[in-house]
Amino acid sequence: MQVHIDASAIRDNIRVLGERLDSPVMAVVKANAYGHGALTAARAALEGGATWLACADTGEALALRAAGITAPILAWLQSDDPRFAEAAAASIDLGISTHAQLERAAEVGARVHLKVDTGLGRNGFPLGTWPVVAGRAADLQREDRLRVVGIFSHVSGTSPESDLAQLAAFDDALSVASGLEPDEVHIAASSFAIGTPAARGTLVRLGIASYGLHPDGSPNHDGAAGRALGIRPAMRVTARVADGLLDAGVRHGLLTPLGGAALPVRVADRMVMLSELGEWQSTIDGPDGEAVLFGDPARDEPSAEAWASAAGTISYEVVTRMRPTRPAKVAA
Numbered sequence: 316m317q318v319h320i321d322a323s324a325i326r327d328n329i330r331v332l333g334e335r336l337d338s339p340v341m342a343v344v345k346a347n348a349y350g351h352g353a354l355t356a357a358r359a360a361l362e363g364g365a366t367w368l369a370c371a372d373t374g375e376a377l378a379l380r381a382a383g384i385t386a387p388i389l390a391w392l393q394s395d396d397p398r399f400a401e402a403a404a405a406s407i408d409l410g411i412s413t414h415a416q417l418e419r420a421a422e423v424g425a426r427v428h429l430k431v432d433t434g435l436g437r438n439g440f441p442l443g444t445w446p447v448v449a450g451r452a453a454d455l456q457r458e459d460r461l462r463v464v465g466i467f468s469h470v471s472g473t474s475p476e477s478d479l480a481q482l483a484a485f486d487d488a489l490s491v492a493s494g495l496e497p498d499e500v501h502i503a504a505s506s507f508a509i510g511t512p513a514a515r516g517t518l519v520r521l522g523i524a525s526y527g528l529h530p531d532g533s534p535n536h537d538g539a540a541g542r543a544l545g546i547r548p549a550m551r552v553t554a555r556v557a558d559g560l561l562d563a564g565v566r567h568g569l570l571t572p573l574g575g576a577a578l579p580v581r582v583a584d585r586m587v588m589l590s591e592l593g594e595w596q597s598t599i600d601g602p603d604g605e606a607v608l609f610g611d612p613a614r615d616e617p618s619a620e621a622w623a624s625a626a627g628t629i630s631y632e633v634v635t636r637m638r639p640t641r642p643a644k645v646a647a
């Protein structure tokens with residue numbers, strides 16, 4: 316089984332989306348860039364004009380710095396033992412969601428983005444405590460102990476109504492904190508950024524769309540929605556078929572289809588449906604040759620979205636879980 320990454324697709328996707336959304340782009344490279352390789356994706360995104368990178372934690376961000384990436388980086392998900400001092404020394408911006416994190420950030424003189432929980436309930440300061448937090452952050456900033464670079468939030472995407480309600484709550488939170496004068500205010504990930512111009516703030520945080528997958532993936536098996544946006548998938552997964560055995564299985568990270576569903580695989584210009592996966596190899600009723608598991612539907616390859624819906628999940632999971640036994644082949 317082999318994962319192929321087309322770095323030029325990431326670069327082009329970022330460029331096209333930045334122009335289409337008319338917004339600076341923060342490219343989200345958390346979780347090893349959704350399985351695409353954090354450093355490969357970071358470099359491609361910056362070539363495509365991204366002005367920011369985002370990681371989940373300080374460890375991921377420090378790894379990019381160690382590899383020579385100098386662009387602004389935000390790390391927003393702080394573990395119990397975040398490497399704040401190292402991160403601040405490496406000019407990594409910290410996403411701050413608790414009082415304790417705010418005080419620790421002040422101890423190391425960090426650049427921070429304060430996260431408001433506008434209703435998603437995952438992390439961020441609850442709206443009830445926000446005025447106190449904004450006041451404390453203003454004091455710390457006045458004393459030159461930290462710098463509030465940004466204020467941000469994240470929406471659930473459960474319904475357009477709830478997302479718009481969260482956008483309104485975010486606007487309220489921004490007015491409460493207007494004294495902080497942050498350079499960046501940001502709430503939109505791929506779906507909200509693409510669907511709702513009012514949500515774009517000073518930058519959009521693009522994860523899944525950067526990798527060429529439409530955020531509203533499930534009805535998009537043929538890739539038409541992605542093509543309409545001008546993006547193309549950056550990941551392609553192939554495996555050999557010999558004597559009815561496909562050289563890929565669940566141990567490579569492939570998701571098993573739901574009962575009754577099957578995974579489309581293209582072998583020698585034929586679509587073959589795969590209904591059961593083995594550990595490292597799977598039985599397939601098709602000709603010998605090189606199989607494409609998923610890739611670009613514009614090239615008559617199955618899509619990651621089709622795999623996601625057969626497995627009852629989202630394309631994010633399909634690409635992020637890939638565990639090839641050989642390193643990905645990267646094409647510039």
Ligand SMILES: *Cc1c(COP(=O)(O)O)cnc(C)c1O
Nearest residue numbers: 343469504505520521522523524
């Ligand atoms: C993962 C993540 C994103 C990117 O989401 P996509 O839907 O992949 O664009 C943006 N913001 C936050 C806070 C995230 O955790």
